[in-house]
Amino acid sequence: MGLFVTVKLNPERCQDGCQACLDVCPVNIFKLEGGKVKVVAENEDECTFCELCLERCKNKSVEIIKNY
Amino acid sequence: MAVLIDDRTRILVQGITGREAATFTKDMMDYGSKVVAGVTPGKQGQTVHGIPVFDTVKEAVEKQKANAAVVSVPPAFAKDAVMEAADCGLSPIACLTERIPKRDVIEMVAYADLKGVKIIGPNSPGVISPAKRSKLGFLGGNNPERAFRPGHIGVISRSGGMCTEVANLVSNAGMGISTAIGMGGDSVVGSTYLDLFPLFEQDPETHAMVLFCEPGGTKEDVLAEWIPGHFTKPVVAFFGGKFVDNMPGMRFGHASVIVRPGSGATRDKTRLFQQAGVKVVEVYSDIPKALKELLREKEKAAGRKIAVPRKKAAPAKRAVKKIGKNRKSKKGGKKQ
Amino acid sequence: MRLYEYEGKILAQKVGIPIPAGKMVDSPEAAREVARDLKGEVVIKAQILLGGRGKAGGVKFARDPEEAERLTREMLAGKIRDRKVEKVLVEKKLEIIEEMYLGITIDEIKKRMILLAGRTGGVEVEAIAQKPGAGFARFHVDPFIGVPGFRAKELAKHLGAADKGLGALSNIVSRLYGLTQKFDASVAEINPLVKTKNGSYLAADCRVEIDDDALFRQKELESFGIFPREERGREPTELERKGAEIDRVDHRGVAGRVVEFEGDTGLIIGGGGASLTVFDAILKYGGKPANYCEIGGNPTVKKVQLLTELILSKPGVKRLAVITNVLSNTRVDLVARGVIKGMLNRGIDPKKFPVVFRVPGAWEDEGFKILNKYGIKYFERAHTMDEAAKYVVEMGKS
Numbered sequence: 160m161g162l163f164v165t166v167k168l169n170p171e172r173c174q175d176g177c178q179a180c181l182d183v184c185p186v187n188i189f190k191l192e193g194g195k196v197k198v199v200a201e202n203e204d205e206c207t208f209c210e211l212c213l214e215r216c217k218n219k220s221v222e223i224i225k226n227y
Numbered sequence: 228m229a230v231l232i233d234d235r236t237r238i239l240v241q242g243i244t245g246r247e248a249a250t251f252t253k254d255m256m257d258y259g260s261k262v263v264a265g266v267t268p269g270k271q272g273q274t275v276h277g278i279p280v281f282d283t284v285k286e287a288v289e290k291q292k293a294n295a296a297v298v299s300v301p302p303a304f305a306k307d308a309v310m311e312a313a314d315c316g317l318s319p320i321a322c323l324t325e326r327i328p329k330r331d332v333i334e335m336v337a338y339a340d341l342k343g344v345k346i347i348g349p350n351s352p353g354v355i356s357p358a359k360r361s362k363l364g365f366l367g368g369n370n371p372e373r374a375f376r377p378g379h380i381g382v383i384s385r386s387g388g389m390c391t392e393v394a395n396l397v398s399n400a401g402m403g404i405s406t407a408i409g410m411g412g413d414s415v416v417g418s419t420y421l422d423l424f425p426l427f428e429q430d431p432e433t434h435a436m437v438l439f440c441e442p443g444g445t446k447e448d449v450l451a452e453w454i455p456g457h458f459t460k461p462v463v464a465f466f467g468g469k470f471v472d473n474m475p476g477m478r479f480g481h482a483s484v485i486v487r488p489g490s491g492a493t494r495d496k497t498r499l500f501q502q503a504g505v506k507v508v509e510v511y512s513d514i515p516k517a518l519k520e521l522l523r524e525k526e527k528a529a530g531r532k533i534a535v536p537r538k539k540a541a542p543a544k545r546a547v548k549k550i551g552k553n554r555k556s557k558k559g560g561k562k563q
Numbered sequence: 564m565r566l567y568e569y570e571g572k573i574l575a576q577k578v579g580i581p582i583p584a585g586k587m588v589d590s591p592e593a594a595r596e597v598a599r600d601l602k603g604e605v606v607i608k609a610q611i612l613l614g615g616r617g618k619a620g621g622v623k624f625a626r627d628p629e630e631a632e633r634l635t636r637e638m639l640a641g642k643i644r645d646r647k648v649e650k651v652l653v654e655k656k657l658e659i660i661e662e663m664y665l666g667i668t669i670d671e672i673k674k675r676m677i678l679l680a681g682r683t684g685g686v687e688v689e690a691i692a693q694k695p696g697a698g699f700a701r702f703h704v705d706p707f708i709g710v711p712g713f714r715a716k717e718l719a720k721h722l723g724a725a726d727k728g729l730g731a732l733s734n735i736v737s738r739l740y741g742l743t744q745k746f747d748a749s750v751a752e753i754n755p756l757v758k759t760k761n762g763s764y765l766a767a768d769c770r771v772e773i774d775d776d777a778l779f780r781q782k783e784l785e786s787f788g789i790f791p792r793e794e795r796g797r798e799p800t801e802l803e804r805k806g807a808e809i810d811r812v813d814h815r816g817v818a819g820r821v822v823e824f825e826g827d828t829g830l831i832i833g834g835g836g837a838s839l840t841v842f843d844a845i846l847k848y849g850g851k852p853a854n855y856c857e858i859g860g861n862p863t864v865k866k867v868q869l870l871t872e873l874i875l876s877k878p879g880v881k882r883l884a885v886i887t888n889v890l891s892n893t894r895v896d897l898v899a900r901g902v903i904k905g906m907l908n909r910g911i912d913p914k915k916f917p918v919v920f921r922v923p924g925a926w927e928d929e930g931f932k933i934l935n936k937y938g939i940k941y942f943e944r945a946h947t948m949d950e951a952a953k954y955v956v957e958m959g960k961s
Contacts, residue, residue: 162904205865207897250892302776330777336674352891368925374944388834389888392837392889399944414671416674445672467836467838467839468842511948
């Protein structure tokens with residue numbers, strides 16, 4: 160969890176590992192680990208709220224939370 | 228009236244498909260400037276924010292009647308892009324690209340001279356004429372109206388960032404801008420003070436000038452020599468980087484900020500400006516006060532009013548469109 | 564990038580300008596060998612990037628190889644004009660009968676290169692050139708025409724060349740301009756340009772500056788052993804080296820270009836004219852900047868964070884000023900995130916430590932929300948950078 164931004168992936172919704180979020184994120188918040196998409200904790204605070212991940216995720220499994 | 232650009236300016240953006248250009252093109256359009264065409268070789272037929280892209284400037288001019296250009300292409304291609312625009316007679320050509328080799332700059336400027344067109348920059352943030360909502364480049368970002376209110380003060384800045392900052396200061400003080408020009412911070416630029424001052428002298432909308440100057444080079448020195456007998460309007464100048472006077476050989480933000488002993492120091496430039504009747508302020512926040520004083524003096528001497536604001540005007544209206552504000556709220560699943 | 568004399572002479576030789584016989588060395592033993600090969604008297608010239616080395620003891624004559632070795636040892640052990648000498652140039656001593664000046668630089672007002680040819684060369688040439696009637700010819704070069712042969716000839720004639728010397732000197736004039744074009748030199752200077760007893764013309768010294776912005780297309784220089792390097796008036800400090808590393812962490816945006824000073828006020832400033840202005844303002848209100856730096860082009864949070872940590876790591880920094888001009892694309896919220904993370908990582912409480920923000924621009928409302936949450940004082944764009952500078956200086960005093 161970042162100090163300013165927390166990015167969450169809902170594991171129930173993110174099933175097919177389509178990696179769309181990983182493809183579009185300009186600040187590398189997502190990574191592939193053991194065939195599953197994970198959040199890179201140290202990059203969460205780089206989130207610019209471009210919302211490309213939200214737009215591209217067809218399962219609506221990405222959640223962005225502002226901590227301020 | 229304004230200087231260099233107005234509502235008849237039809238803008239061509241060279242390098243329109245690049246990341247930077249895609250942003251400032253949108254900003255220019257939102258502001259109300261007439262962006263009519265873009266050029267990126269090999270991408271003819273595409274559109275950027277609805278603006279048609281062409282392979283050559285020639286076609287773009289034929290089809291879209293562009294008469295001015297913004298150049299935002301990588302340094303290695305900038306010379307050719309500027310020459311292409313000059314060849315088609317576009318003027319002014321605002322060259323935003325930074326770090327163009329000086330040999331290339333010298334060539335493109337010589338070519339523009341040959342063609343009788345004006346280059347602003349390179350390494351310029353652009354030009355803006357607020358009353359006409361016309362801007363070339365990225366001055367003021369996505370809400371230029373906040374820093375650049377329409378008015379009667381001409382601005383020339385050697386620093387891109389300080390061009391907006393100075394305009395913001397003038398606007399906050401209840402005055403406004405006729406035209407602001409980011410001259411470019413490099414040692415060789417297409418238009419120096421000497422090339423631009425005659426335009427402001429001719430412009431009835433400009434009542435006074437503000438300059439943001441820096442140490443290094445001789446551009447201020449020659450301006451100081453030229454002003455008496457040629458320029459009749461009040462001029463206020465500020466020097467950023469006075470501390471550099473005490474550290475010869477150190478290099479800072481702009482390439483041209485190198486003090487060589489005996490020349491380029493702000494104290495020498497300040498003295499020359501003062502001799503030429505230019506008011507040099509010690510801290511930049513004093514610019515509006517100095518402007519008002521000079522305008523009042525001039526008014527008195529002329530025995531008539533020249534639109535000097537007496538009171539602080541209401542703060543500039545916030546732009547309606549505000550990126551980043553509550554953008555999250557329309558999407559579900561997020562806390563504010 | 565300013566070149567050393569021996570590097571400038573490599574380029575001169577490449578374009579066909581005659582230079583004295585000699586070699587650059589970095590050890591006393593090598594100097595002795597070169598002196599032996601050259602035979603006769605030699606001159607030992609310290610290679611530093613500053614003028615005035617002659618007067619400072621950086622140019623010495625040796626009668627034999629042993630003396631060359633001794634003088635080189637002395638030079639390499641000491642400093643010339645406060646610079647450590649790492650290399651010397653050992654050259655055959657010339658029998659000079661005339662010293663002239665030939666230089667090319669950029670005239671930023673005429674926006675062209677200007678050729679300068681003076682009948683008198685030497686260390687005082689700047690002063691001499693200013694005097695009317697000093698015999699200085701000036702010629703602005705049309706970039707599309709270059710220096711025509713006849714113009715080179717006229718300038719050679721002006722320098723007093725005659726007979727066979729006219730052609731030789733004309734060539735040097737043309738070739739020096741050629742050097743600037745071939746290698747993107749913004750300055751090329753032969754001072755002195757000498758005429759020797761046997762009537763030949765040589766570049767006794769050579770000063771060249773390569774346009775930094777053209778280095779990307781001057782890869783050939785590397786094959787001559789001339790590599791891009793950062794230039795400062797002095798060696799970079801530890802803090803400055805680390806600052807450069809931070810900027811290299813990521814290509815997105817600038818957060819670096821740190822210059823260290825003895826001071827009490829850490830600065831995170833925007834670069835260019837605004838930084839110059841902030842620096843002046845901090846000084847004016849009684850603060851002492853501990854550093855200069857530049858942020859811009861929307862740097863990543865991480866870079867700003869590391870830069871903040873670095874600046875706060877400097878002993879004696881008792882306040883932090885985060886002040887920029889009105890920004891177009893650098894995001895205020897991202898800068899705020901980085902600075903706050905940097906402070907927290909250093910164990911500094913933003914509510915207690917004297918820190919001021921004046922960073923108006925893109926996404927500033929988000930930025931202000933963050934700053935509010937951490938209790939950091941900020942100024943909006945209606946307040947000037949001067950006000951913010953004054954405020955932070957006074958904050959640290961109480």
